[in-house]
Amino acid sequence: MLEKPDPKNLLETARALLLERLLPALPESARLEARMVASAMAIAARGIGAANSAPEPELAAAIRAGALDDDPGLLPRLRERARERLAVSNPRAL
Template sequence: MRDRPGGAELLAEARRLLREELVPTLAGAQRYQALMIANALGMAERELLAGERPLEAERAALSRLLSREGSLAALSATLAAALRDGRLAGDPEAYVLLLEETRSRLAESNPRALEEG
């Protein structure tokens, strides 16, 4: 067992301090850069908390859709090729997979975008 605070908690606290205490003292480009750093810390925190689950879920979904096994990178490349050449045109399962993957990625990178839609 790791000591507390853990990595995600440290990132959350660093982000809080940056946003609440440092950003208000900055202006212009420095303020923008600090906010970008705060957003990156939030993304890293969410990725750390999620662990490998989203990647394994994506690999499993691709494997089902494509009826083959492989690494996430290999299955993603196969999906891209199938989309480019039209093999999955109009395929409702492919559509659902792409939509779910977009939502999953947004949950880590920009969760507020999901609230707006």
């Protein structure tokens, strides 16, 4: 058993420190990069333990070939996958 706090908790705690304490103390020229670091930490934290479906090369090829043009289940399936990916990359867009 790994020691707690777990990686997700560590990332979230470190990110809060970065945003609340360090960011205001940084010169203006470094703030954009500090915010980028905070974004990366948030994505990484959300990614821990997240669903991660296998790539679907056959699906991509079938869509391109037009084989699924009339498949009513296609769009819901694509949305489900997109939702899964957004939940890590940018849940605010949902």
